[in-house]
Amino acid sequence: MTITFVGHGYVGLVTAAVFADFGNKVYVIGHTKEKVDNLKKGIIPIFEPGLEELVKKNIKAKRLEFTMDYAPAIPESDVVFIAVGTPPIKTGDADLSAVLGVAEQIGRNLSGYTVVATKSTVPIGTNKKVQLILEETKPEGAEVSYASIPEFLREGSAISDTVNPDRVVIGSEDPRAQKILIKLHEPIKAPVLITNFETAELIKYAANSFLALKISYANSIARLSELLGANALKVLEGIGMDRRIGNQFLYPGAGYGGSCFPKDVKALISIAKDHNYSFSLLEEVENVNHQARRDIVIKARGMLGDLRGKKIGVLGLAFKPNTDDMRDAPSIDVITWLKNDGSKITAFDPVAMGNATALMPGINFVTDMYKVAEDADLLIVLTEWNEFKELDLKRIKKLMRNLNIIDGRNIYEPKTLRDLGFNYVGVGR
Ligand code: UGA
Secondary structure: OEEEEEOOOHHHHHHHHHHHHOOOEEEEEOOOHHHHHHHHOOOOOOOOOOHHHHHHHHHHOOOEEEEOOOOOHHHHOOEEEEOOOOOEOOOOOEOOHHHHHHHHHHHHHOOOEEEEEEOOOOOOOHHHHHHHHHHHHOOOOOEEEEEEOOOOOOOOOHHHHHHOOOOEEEEOOOHHHHHHHHHHOOOOOOOEEEEOHHHHHHHHHHHHHHHHHHHHHHHHHHHHHHHHOOOHHHHHHHHHOOOOOOOOOOOOOOOOOOOOHHHHHHHHHHHHHHOOOOOHHHHHHHHHHHHHHHHHHHHHHHHHOOOOOOEEEEEOOOOOOOOOOOOOOHHHHHHHHHHHOOOEEEEEOOOOHHHHHHHOOOOEEOOOHHHHHOOOOEEEEOOOOHHHHOOOHHHHHHHOOOOEEEEOOOOOOHHHHHHOOOEEEOOOO
16 A cells, blocks of 8 residues: 655654555655655654664665655555644643644645544544545545544554554544555554544543553552552552553653653643543642652652752653653653752763753763762662663762662662662652
8 A cells, every 4th residue: 555644753753664664655744854854864853763774674675755745645645644743732732733734735635535544642523623624625536534543652662562552443434444444454463443533532542641540550659658668569569460450551750751641641631621521530640740750859858958069960861761752751850850959960861862951951961871970969760771770880889979879760679779888769669
């Protein structure tokens, strides 16, 4: 089949590369010349393990083509995916201008019969609007079916999540579109759930919000464990063994971040409010998440007292490992609060420092992870990168002024650290 993706963020670029690898001819439309020119050369704008190789391989095989033009990509395509961003506006609602603008451009370029599907996470009801725009803008003679196909991939494991998802959700009640979309997804061995637009849209928000809820639950259990002298990791392991609960997304830490959970929880609260339903459960999920970030600063004060003039080294800035994404990373809040308390911050991240620089003025970024420990009064781990797990702690010990460690992601064994002479605090243990 011939497919077009409009948008080359995580979702657009990864899914395009995977569908090209399945043997389809895939166009990717972007709107920034520099990015599109780079993509043509196989230079990708994001850090995602395995993606650059996959993109290069499929460009070489002439299955993957990047362009800024809607023609000939749209008229040639059997299926067109909208995969542009929906960043939150101040109210928590999603900004739909990119999705709606792109729909208009696609509409004008349609030819023959085309299935247009949205991958972007959009509030319930948006897809009906998009369908209307397509119907209004399409040239005479062109036919269009519309579907909502939410994406469930995670940054850092985006390729395998796309090739081996837990399910494919196809939101379309049109049998002709269903048939084409089922065929397109055939190489993916996962159950297919067919439903209407609204249900597909809500599945995405409900899934992300439920995962955020699990994390906030884990963070609440962690806080309670600290107060009770229990080990939260064992408590959560113990409850996760119950298959009805499951052991995933129950790791406590400095809180969830990224471009999805914070945004989607906020959006679902706002969507509910628009329909006079107060989703107070999710408001509490947000509060707990905020507190999980705050607790890192409270622990720092507990260890050092007054933070003024204290030297704090931060290991990890990205919202999670294997990504350079800094969107709503817990590190932004934590570092801002520590700085407001008067401490001096030195920070290191294996790949996110480029993106972090603009967000964190006044921070000393270093390119060697051991440099964060030099003369430090406290070391804080905020992202669980593998290289931090392998840190030479004896070397760290020699470098630090005071041996305090806050392990915001529980990557170290408390006993090992304490035996080495560190004053160690994790999350929930
Ligand atoms: C999330 C969902 O997991 C994907 O299914 C979804 O497709 C995606 O959002 C999206 O809507 O596009 P992502 O944000 O890439 O994916 O990353 P996750 O691996 O879900 O992690 C999100 C945050 O939760 C991170 O800050 C991570 O550190 C935190 N987390 C995760 C925890 O604190 N504890 C856990 O047990 C798991």
